[in-house]
Amino acid sequence: MVARAIEGLGGPNHLLVAIGLGFVLANTVDLPESLEPGIATHKLWLGAGIVLLGASLSVDSMLAVGAPVLAIVVGVTAVTLLVVEALARNVFGLADRLSSVLAAGASICGVSAVVAVAGTIRAREEQVAYAAATVLLFDAITIVVFPIVGDLLDLSGVVFGIWAGVSMFSTGPVVAVGFAHSEVAGQWATTTKLARNALIGVVVLAYASYYARGEPGGQQGGRRSLVLLWRSFPKFVLGFLALAALSSLGVFTAGQQASIENAYGWLFLLAFVGLGTEIKLADLRQTGSTPAIVVLVALLVASTLSLAALTVVL
Template sequence: MAVYRLLPGLLVLCLGAILARAIELTAGFNHLLVAIALGFVLANGLGIPSRLEPGLATHKLWLGAGIVLMGASLTLNTILEAGAVVLFVVVLVTGLTIALVELLSRNVFGLADRLGSLLAAGAGICGVSAVVAVAGAIRAREGQIAYAAATVLLFDAATIVVYPIVGDLLGLSDVVFGIWAGVSMFSTGPVVAVGFARSELAGQWATMTKLARNALIGVVVLGYASYYARTGEGARPSVRTLWDEFPKFVLGFLALVVLASAGVFSPAQRASIENAYSWLFVLAFVGLGTEIRLAGLRNTGLLPVIVVLLSLLVGSTLSLLLLALLF
């Protein structure tokens, strides 16, 4: 794609990021939440001209780059300290969520098998990305993909508002709040946003937990591909799927964690890198806000929403109880 086509949207992301930071400095509102709100108002109030769309669509690139850079402010010790416990909670809650959504959608609410599987992947792993990845493996219909993606986006929008409120009401510590958001919310962007909106520590734990969850995507896609291939209706599964679906920016994140642990960065360099990822996150969240379209959210069906809501309530409560016991 020609670079000049990206420039108008990129300029809007940059202006939104600067405005969000200025509002934080003058009015005290959190810059990440302001960034999402600015994107939301732009998309749903003013409308987005088509020439802005290519540039705005780059927001996931900036989110990934921000996560990579976040690795420089962590050390291996921090990760290993609670890594096994977090991994245990991630695998347990992810498995339970997928099983629960499948059970409810097939046996209780009578949704189509593939729609149930898309909802399960979206709720269990990483939102719309998981929906799209599993859709390819099980050859879901376009209508089902759109339905499942809209349901996930609806919950992304709702949880951005609800999680911080519940976290404050329950008086959760930053670490528990971060892991809880990372293990039970759906898409990576909203997880990072609510984490860092609470505190730096909560944001780091939310992101690390979510990355562990995202890393399971390959296994889930492979599992679904194998299941649907038995009926001759899915794509042919292969071990290569594990690599194809693996979020590669996690490797960049881990590389920086190793470098930071080895003491490669001076305090001043670390501060600069932290500032860089703060800017990248604000850019990304202006773009994330533009993806929350009220018109699209109205297209979700009631039954998929009920199925996902029930699984979210169970997964969220269970993970919170587990974390209260473990931390």
């Protein structure tokens, strides 16, 4: 309610305000440990909101520009991963496993990809923490920067949504800045990001195969990788696709869709307050300058390439 009231008084979009409120709360108030389980449910609300968002989409409208967008998603993901790996290993001399978890986080789906790949390649705990902190740092930065750039360039809802979905790291910030721009941008940002998230399977299996070379127990490692893959796969994608299919078949009436839109709007609002509480200054200060430089270069390359490609195909 506070976030919506601030927007009504001429402030920023209420979703961005919600993130800001969560950030201020987490960094100025010593929250009791008893509240942590409740705050942690913000990921559940985000997933539920994304599932309901599927009811507002039409598969036909997505397929109209589906092939070019899918090509951009795959291409930019691959470029980001290779740029991070090349810079981290060959230019800055970072350890192989740290380079790989950084690359996964920057190219696929943020901290979720960091954890999934780290479990597969047996990365050390400090490497996981380093990579996760770096990803969270850029989540905080892009939440602020992308809406500003989108306004300066006067990007349409479709272009801005796809650009955010292809370039930014974690799902929550992508959805937030998308809907902060417009309803259309939010839908495209979410859909594009989910397509990119689905590539986590390919990346996890590729890294598992690479690091399993010459190691004993390769078959057990392969089974372990599949288990980790299923655990880390964003299962709300399946619910999103199911409701999108039902929407395309005309199952939902206009009134039902309006109610669903209102529901996922409130779910996103709850989720983004929780997301804001994850952005803690103490954790961001632990980010090393070298990983941050590597990821910054990759982000600039990915965002520039994707925006250039979108201006050509759309």
